[in-house]
Amino acid sequence: MVNFQLMITAELENLTHLQPQNGCDDPDFSYFFKVKCGRCGEVSQKETCVTLGETVPIPNSRGTTNLHQKCKFCEREGTVTMVPGRGRPLTHEDSETGKYAPLMLFDCRGYEPVDFAFRGLWKAESVIGRNEI
Template identity: 65%
Template sequence: MVFFMLYVSAELDKLTDIQPEGGCDDPNFVYLFKLRCENCGELTQKETCVVLGETVPLTNGRGTANLVQKCKFCGREGTIQMIPGQGRPLSLETSQSGGSAPLMLFECRGFEPVDYVFGDGWKAESTEGTKFNMDLSDGEFSEYDEKGEFPVEITNLRGTFKVVHKANHWGKTVYQ
């Protein structure tokens, strides 16, 4: 099993705390990304939808996962389990220092998440405290803060998956 963290980075102008509308552990927030099969390397044609609040039973009958799917090319089954409590919003300070913020942790078996796609259901706050709900499908956002009387903006929005922990099937760490 491999654990992948989704990191979010962007250039922020007078905005802070970018995160899903219900917070980083929002059970209804939709994560969209493509999957690469670890067996054959095939990349899914369409984005896969994974939601923390939705689970399906494992085919072996031992528990649930947020996603159970077969590779369309080789037929091998893979699973993804989301692990809440690891994310935090992207702050203005983190953005200005060129950093990124962890959003969600994914335990992956048989698949590797790639090519995160931003969509609707995000929120942020201006430096004056004005709250904004956003659709980030275009990879950017710009609006005017009436209270602060200045424009706010998000540009160069990126989502990146990074391996944060890898273990073999006996649970022994082989990379960390």
């Protein structure tokens, strides 16, 4: 089992707290990325999507996971399980100092996530209006 932390960065001009619209742990927010097979190195052609609120049972196990798939090339099976509670939004300070913010943790077996794609609805707050809240 290998944990992968999805890290993001962006240039935020007068903006802060960039994150998925309802937060990193929104059960309906989908993260899109490609997966690379840990055995043969084949990278999936299309992006896969994982959503915290959508789980599938792991075969021959009592557990559940967010993604279970078989490599088309070598037929190795792998899972990607999301671990909530580890992410935080990207702040203006991160952006200024070139830091990355961790969004979501993925517990990967048999696969390695590659090529994360920004999709779905994201939000950020204005730096200027922030002190009023």
